[in-house]
Amino acid sequence: MNYESNLAGDLKSAGLEIDDEARIKGRRRIFMAAGVGVLLLLVLALWSGWSRTHEAAVGDKAAEIPNVTVLIAASGAIDRTASGTGSLAARRDMPVSVVGEGGRVVSVTVEPGAWVRAGQTLAVIERSVQVQQTAALAAGVEVARANAKLAENNLTRARALVGNGFISKADLESKIASRDAAVAQLNVAIAQLDQSRATMARLDVRAPADGLVLTRSVEPGQVVSGGSGTLFRVAMKGEMEMKLALNEGEISGVKAGNTASVTPVGATVPVKGTVWQVSPVVDPQTRQGQVRILLPYDPSLRPGAFAHATVSTGKSAGVLLPESAVQSDEKGNFVYIVGANDRVIRRPVVTGAVTDAGVSVIEGLSGGEAVVATAGGFLTAGDKVKPVRTGTR
Known part of the structure; x- marks a missing residue:
């Protein structure tokens, strides 16, 4: 308390x-x-x-897991090709020059690029002297024909009189000989006239066959002769060819009749052709043989120019892939395929021909693999991806 x-x-x-x-x-x-x-x-x-x-x-x-486009590789028959560059030329390049005695050129009737027919006049040579000579020979033919006619009439009268004894048989034989001589002289005169006309016709420079005029090296006023060289060059029928050099491994698969595609330098559209000749020999220095490809006329084909050609050499088994799917480094060519758990796997491959359709893979793929079609350059082996399938190739 x-x-x-x-x-x-x-x-x-x-x-x-x-x-x-x-x-x-x-x-x-x-x-x-x-x-x-x-x-x-x-x-x-x-x-x-x-x-x-x-x-x-x-x-x-x-x-962070990227989406990648993949395609399923399909094995099948792939066109094998051989390609390279070469020069263009006329298949049959015909040089045209003076075939007669020549003379002064009066006119030139064609230009390079013109189409001509066989026998068409390309250049005309002055012929005033030859014309007068031909006229004189033609007159001589008429004289010889008159003489032959007179000798024939004399022989006819002599035959009527020989039966009455007014003319001897010797005189009759003389009349026959005169008639034969006159006929022979007529034939000689006609032959000389024909020769003169042929010589005068040879003064014209003419096309030897149908074709395309490639070059012209003569002008009016120029004096030409048999030694003047080539005045024109004509491509027979306008046909061109490409001379393609291939190594001995590639040329072994090329046969006459194989199809080819030729693209001249600077052109974008190829010209279709056909192999018409394969060289039977291989150059021991370059180890190459020549393939000649026949080409139809096309304005883009110019003799002397270069072109790129692709020749079909048959078919082989393999896989065709787009160019973006095939990668290469110091170890060689390879592709990326998507394996288990969507992990990227590097697969070495051996490639064949490269065409507009893609790259042929002849070793490394058996078919059925999911191949990365694009963006392979940004991947490394082992990366995890999200595959987006586009189809079968």
Whole structure:
């Protein structure tokens, strides 16, 4: 009793009441509960932030797996080809020059690029002297014909009179001889006239066959003769050819009649042709043989120019892929295929001909593999990808 009285007295002396102490303790409990709540909210906030970060990291990792286009390799028969460059020329390049005695050129009737017919006049040579000589010979023929006619008439009269004894047989034989001589002289005169006309006709420079005029090296006023050289060059029928050099391994598969595609330098559209001759020998120095490809006339084909040719040499088994699917480095050619678990696998291959249709793979693929068609240059073996199939190739 004394103790409680003393405590109450002390509290009262300190200016505090018992109710005030209870209120202080209540406030402490409130502050402690509020602190615990704030701590719980802080923990929840940290947990939520970590969860979102983790989900984003997982999503980013999934987003890093690239989509790649793949195709299923299909094995089959592939056209084998041999290709190379060579020069263009006329298949039959006919030089045209003077065939007669020549003279001064009066006119030239054609230009390079013109089509001509066999026997068509290309150039005319002056012939005034030959014309007069021919006229004189023609007159001589008429004289010889008149003499022959007179001798024939004399012979006819002599035969009528020989039976009456007015003319002897010796005179009759003389008339026959005169008649024969006159006929012979007529034939000689006719032959000389024909020769003169033929000589005069040879003064014209004529096309030896149907074809395309390639070059002209004569002008009016120029004096030409048999030693003047080539005046024109004509491609028979306008046909061209390409002389393609192939190595001994490739030329062994080329046969006459094989098809070919020739693209002149600077042109974009190829010209279809046919192999018409394969060289029976191989040059011992270059180890190459020559293939001659017959080509129809085309304005893009110019003799002397270069062209690229692709010749079909048959078929072989293999896989045809687009060029983007085949990669190469210091180790050789290879492709990427998608294996188990969508992992990229490097596969070495041996390639054949490269054509507009793609690259032929003759070794390394058996068919059925999922080959990466594009973006192979950005991948490495072991990468995980998302394959997107496009079809079979």
